[in-house]
Amino acid sequence: MAAKTMFEKIWESHVVREEADGTTLLYIDRHLVHEVTSPQAFQGLKLAGRRPRRPGATLAVPDHNVPTTDRRFGISDPVSAKQVKTLEQNCKDLGITFFGMNDIRQGIVHVIGPEQGFTLPGMTIVCGDSHTSTHGAFGALAFGIGTSEVEHVLSTQCLLQKRPKTMEVRVEGALSRHCSAKDIILAIIGKIGTAGGTGHVIEYTGGAIRSLTMEGRMTLCNMSIEGGARAGLVAPDTHTFLYIKDRPLAPKGELFERAVRAWMQLTTDPGAKFDQVVELRADEIAPQVTWGTSPGMVTGVNGKVPDPREMPDEKSRKAAEHALEYMALTPGTPMTKIKLDRVFIGSCTNSRIEDLRLAAQYVKGKKVAPSVHAMVVPGSGLVKQQAEQEGLDQIFKEAGFEWREAGCSMCLAMNADVLQPGERCASTSNRNFEGRQGKGGRTHLVSPPMAVAAAVEGHFVDIRYWS
Amino acid sequence: MQPFTTLTGLVAPLDRVNVDTDQIIPKQFLKTIERTGLREGLFLDWRKKQDGTPDPELFLNQTRYNGATILLTRDNFGCGSSREHAPWALLDQGFRCLIAPSFADIFYNNCFLNGILPVVLNAEEVQALFQAVRASEGYQLTVDLAEQTVTTPQKTIYRFDVDPFRKNCLLKGLDSIGLSLQHEPTIAAYENKRKTEAPWLFPDL
Numbered sequence: 001m002a003a004k005t006m007f008e009k010i011w012e013s014h015v016v017r018e019e020a021d022g023t024t025l026l027y028i029d030r031h032l033v034h035e036v037t038s039p040q041a042f043q044g045l046k047l048a049g050r051r052p053r054r055p056g057a058t059l060a061v062p063d064h065n066v067p068t069t070d071r072r073f074g075i076s077d078p079v080s081a082k083q084v085k086t087l088e089q090n091c092k093d094l095g096i097t098f099f100g101m102n103d104i105r106q107g108i109v110h111v112i113g114p115e116q117g118f119t120l121p122g123m124t125i126v127c128g129d130s131h132t133s134t135h136g137a138f139g140a141l142a143f144g145i146g147t148s149e150v151e152h153v154l155s156t157q158c159l160l161q162k163r164p165k166t167m168e169v170r171v172e173g174a175l176s177r178h179c180s181a182k183d184i185i186l187a188i189i190g191k192i193g194t195a196g197g198t199g200h201v202i203e204y205t206g207g208a209i210r211s212l213t214m215e216g217r218m219t220l221c222n223m224s225i226e227g228g229a230r231a232g233l234v235a236p237d238t239h240t241f242l243y244i245k246d247r248p249l250a251p252k253g254e255l256f257e258r259a260v261r262a263w264m265q266l267t268t269d270p271g272a273k274f275d276q277v278v279e280l281r282a283d284e285i286a287p288q289v290t291w292g293t294s295p296g297m298v299t300g301v302n303g304k305v306p307d308p309r310e311m312p313d314e315k316s317r318k319a320a321e322h323a324l325e326y327m328a329l330t331p332g333t334p335m336t337k338i339k340l341d342r343v344f345i346g347s348c349t350n351s352r353i354e355d356l357r358l359a360a361q362y363v364k365g366k367k368v369a370p371s372v373h374a375m376v377v378p379g380s381g382l383v384k385q386q387a388e389q390e391g392l393d394q395i396f397k398e399a400g401f402e403w404r405e406a407g408c409s410m411c412l413a414m415n416a417d418v419l420q421p422g423e424r425c426a427s428t429s430n431r432n433f434e435g436r437q438g439k440g441g442r443t444h445l446v447s448p449p450m451a452v453a454a455a456v457e458g459h460f461v462d463i464r465y466w467s
Numbered sequence: 468m469q470p471f472t473t474l475t476g477l478v479a480p481l482d483r484v485n486v487d488t489d490q491i492i493p494k495q496f497l498k499t500i501e502r503t504g505l506r507e508g509l510f511l512d513w514r515k516k517q518d519g520t521p522d523p524e525l526f527l528n529q530t531r532y533n534g535a536t537i538l539l540t541r542d543n544f545g546c547g548s549s550r551e552h553a554p555w556a557l558l559d560q561g562f563r564c565l566i567a568p569s570f571a572d573i574f575y576n577n578c579f580l581n582g583i584l585p586v587v588l589n590a591e592e593v594q595a596l597f598q599a600v601r602a603s604e605g606y607q608l609t610v611d612l613a614e615q616t617v618t619t620p621q622k623t624i625y626r627f628d629v630d631p632f633r634k635n636c637l638l639k640g641l642d643s644i645g646l647s648l649q650h651e652p653t654i655a656a657y658e659n660k661r662k663t664e665a666p667w668l669f670p671d672l
Contacts, residue, residue, distance in 0.1 A: 013665075016657045017650055023632035025647060027657055029668050037550065039500035048644070053654075056671020065498065079498040086500050097672040123668065130549040130573060146551035146577035148643075156647045158654060162630060164572075194485055195543040198572055228546065230572050251667035259667040294485050315542070319484050412548075414494045433489045433547060435512045 003269035006233055007166050007201045010141045010266065014124050016158055026161045029123040030140075031153050032109045033060040033096070035087040036414070037128030041151035042090040053157040055095040059118055062087055063108045064414045066101050068377050068404035075101075080415065094154075107380020107406040110134040110348040114218065115380055117247025121236040121263040126153055131348045131430065132231075133224040137217035138244070139236035139266050141201070144225065164230065165275040167200040171208040173282040178463045180358070181216035182350060182428070182447035184208065184280075185223040186288035186298045192278055194296040197229030200276065203268060204234050208282035214243040215354040222349045223430050226295040235267040287463050289335050290432045290445040292323035297432070299335060301450065301462045307331035326434050327442050328422075336460050338444070342425040343374035343455035344437070345401075347411035350428035350448050351379030353386050359448040360392040362463070368400035369458035375402040375417070377409040401455070413438045426454040469582040470640030474563050475609040476536030479526040480600045481510075486540060487547035488574060492556040505556035531604045537564045539596055544585075545574025554581045564610050566617065568593050579633045580643065584612055586627045612638055 004012075016025040038060070045052070052058065065080035075081035084101065091098035099105045105112060110131050113119040119135045125142035126132060128150040135142035145159065152159055169188055189196075202224050204217075212220065217234045224232030241260050244250045251259050286300030297320070299306065308320035308331065324331065329338070345351070345359055356378065368374045376396050378384035384406055387393055393403045410417040411429035419425055419441025428451050432443040446454065453461045496508035509527070516522045526532040538557065544567045545553060554577045557565070563583055568590045570578075578585045588596070599619065600606045609618040612634060617625040636643055647654075662669050 017653050019632045021631040023630060025650060025654075027654070027661070036497050040502050040551075043500070050644075054671060059672060077498075083498050083500060120667070122665070128549060128551075130547065144549040144573055146549055146554075146573060146580065148551060148577065148580035152644050152647065155644045156651075156654065157658075158647055160632070160643055160647065194546055195569060195571070198543070198569065225547075225573075228543070228571065249672070251670070255667050259665075262665060294487075315484055322483070412489075412494055414497060431487075431489070431547060433487045435493060436489050439493070439512055440517075 003272040005166050005268045005272045005274060006139060006203055006235055006266050007141065010122055010124065011163060013122070022163060024161050024163060025158050026124060027158055028126050028153050029057065030118060030125040031058040032113055032125070032127035032132070033058055033087070033150065034064060034109050034127070034129060035062040035083045036064045037147050038090070038150055039083065039086050041128070041147045041154060044151045045154050050155050052094050052096065052154045057157065058096045058154070059113070060087055060091045060096050061099045061106055061109055061112060062101055064408045064412065066407040067415055068407050068409045068417055071101055071405060104381040104385060107383065108348045108351065108408055110222065111352060111379030111383065114138065115247070115382060117244055117250030120244065120250065120259070121240060122266050126159065130225045131222050133229070134218050134222040134348055136221035136224065136232040137214060137234050138240055139233060139263065141231055141233070143230040165200045167197055167202045167229065167276040167278065168274040169202050169204050169278045169280070170206040171204065171280045171282050172206040173208055175208055175282040175285060176464055178449060179285055179287055180447045180449070181212050181219040183285050183288045184282065185220045186290070186295065186445065187280060187285045189223065189227045189295050190288070190298040191280060192227050194226060194294050195228040197224060197227040200229050202227070202229045202232040203274070204232060209234060210237070213354060214239055215352045218352065219349055223295065226430055236263045287447060287450050289450065289460055291327065291329060291335070292320065293326055293432055293434045294319070294323065295430070295432060295445060297323055298445070301335050301460055303335055305329045305331055305333040305335070336462060339424065339459045340372055340426050340454050341423045342419060343372055343451050344377070344410045344425055344427040344429065345375070345448055345451050346377030346379070346409050347429035348379065348408070349430045351377060351383065353383050355428070355448045356383065356387045356392050357390070359452045360395040362449045362452045363399045363456065364395050366399055366456045368455045371458050372455050374400065374455040375404055377404045378406050380406045410437050412436060426451045426460065468580070468640045468642065471563060471582055471584050471612050471637045473609065473611045474536060475607055476563070477532065477534055478537045478539050478596070478600050478606050478608050479532040479535035480597055481526060481538060481540040482597060484541040485543045485546055488545055488550050488553040489547055491545065491553040492550065496556070497550060497552055502555050503559060505552055506559035509556040509560050534561065536561050537566060537608055537610065538562050539593065539600055540565065540567045541593070542567065542569045544570050546571035549573045551577045551581070554578050554583055558583060566593065566596065579637055582637065582640065584610065584637060586610065586617060588617065588625050588627060592625050
């Protein structure tokens with residue numbers, strides 16, 4: 001039998017039928033839904049007189065629009081409130097499970113899927129959200145879709161897809177103690193570029209990946225889309241099975257044992273071929289900081305703002321000039337000289353309990369610089385509760401951080417958490433696009449420890465040498 | 468969905484790489500529960516310079532591009548967020564065809580599902596078109612999906628690739644959900660097989 005990659009195994013076990021040109025009707029095991037990309041899909045479904053094929057394979061939660069301050073009085077923005085209400089009503093009408101804003105299980109859709117055991121290895125998982133790639137950390141084929149496709153999945157539990165190519169990103173060696181999965185993925189994007197993975201599913205392999213915890217693997221897979229790949233995968237192993245065991249929606253007892261035996265067969269066979277292979281050394285990765293308006297515009301914190309004149313081609317030169325103008329940065333400035341106004345710890349990339357524990361460890365006993373406004377937004381109500389049980393909220397609050405309710409918050413600033421024009425932010429989120437965190441706002445993507453250190457010092461510091 | 472067969476139309480240039488969907492349609496327009504009325508948000512943050520005056524570089528601020536139906540742009544157009552509001556906004560503005568050296572995956576797919584044809588030409592061809600568009604006001608191209616060609620006023624013909632299945636759906640304006648539902652018995656048979664093979668996938672919420 002031919003050696004197969006993990007992607008090929010998952011894909012092939014989900015083929016319902018194939019068209020002559022290879023377009024595949026692919027079965028979808030799990031569907032996550034949030035308020036922003038679903039209303040038009042539900043409307044289409046209803047107008048066509050259709051019902052969801054498997055409402056029980058779908059889980060809905062509001063996350064993009066929800067306030068991260070006191071929620072007892074609802075959402076003050078009437079447009080946001082209407083969108084969240086529309087999701088709740090659609091779920092009620094169609095028999096879909098919905099975690100409301102004041103449910104402890106509410107949170108960012110890509111945090112709660114794994115947290116509830118909704119995400120399992122070998123599954124196909126979709127959501128009208130590009131960061132669905134997060135769930136690939138479990139060895140699930142998970143990718144973002146548009147609203148038309150949300151309607152397609154609701155109606156048919158399937159999607160029409162062209163088979164993507166495969167890319168192996170192998171990371172060997174040991175990561176510096178102060179670096180994390182965030183630095184690995186930013187370094188990968190810096191190497192392959194923001195379109196490097198277009199048309200591909202990435203499988204992350206190598207010793208540095210195997211050593212990552214499940215939450216680290218989620219951070220890694222989360223940003224696959226920032227490298228252009230719709231999906232990223234990590235082979236399931238003991239870390240994965242232990243993480244899943246006893247989660248509310250995970251299989252139990254005999255069924256769990258049987259599932260684990262099947263999940264162990266998912267790994268890429270020795271000798272299987274990828275369409276592309278990229279290799280990195282983890283020991284060469286410094287803490288990463290983005291300097292531009294695209295996640296591939298990234299360097300080590302020990303580096304400098306690059307000079308567009310030294311870019312290899314006209315296209316990159318122009319893009320860098322635009323970016324530096326927007327970011328108000330001068331070529332040659334050491335990254336550690338960049339001063340910050342805001343610090344945001346949160347998002348589907350870095351808002352899980354391990355992220356908060358790590359950040360708290362660095363900030364304990366220190367104070368946020370007076371010039372900096374810093375906030376922590378946990379990824380879910382349950383993450384928040386866990387952090388509070390461990391006293392992490394006290395550490396953050398004593399240091400001067402705001403401690404908020406769960407949601408997407410200032411990652412994309414659809415709620416009231418917004419950068420003002422010209423404000424510069426160290427953010428643990430995933431996109432440094434122009435205006436992403438607020439019109440005119442300037443975003444630098446970093447890991448949670450780097451964000452914390454920047455909050456304390458008021459500028460970036462090399463966390464490896466920070467006392 | 469409106470079919471796409473041939474289109475002869477005015478071309479507007481957007482000379483930027485990695486245009487993300489946050490730029491195509493900013494977040495505040497994502498709160499809608501409708502598909503329409505999004506043109507006012509199209510490239511909103513690029514319409515004005517920091518001093519508040521209209522940025523003359525943006526095609527939307529140049530009357531010569533009023534009524535354009537074809538957008539000419541650069542690599543990795545539509546990257547980032549999966550928001551289908553991006554193709555909806557482009558469609559609302561009147562664009563039926565986009566030409567670039569590459570597109571981001573999710574956006575590319577979303578276009579086909581909304582009657583927009585994204586055409587991939589190589590970087591040299593796109594560069595030649597940029598020069599031509601800038602050089603002559605009223606520059607038009609003819610795009611023929613059946614023939615998979617883009618034809619210039621000088622009768623230069625550029626060929627492009629498109630998946631046969633997507634092409635057929637777009638040519639006829641087919642509803643892909645309706646197509647998939649025709650295979651309901653096959654979907655049901657697949658589910659029954661999987662319930663035996665992998666029963667842990669089936670306990671529903």
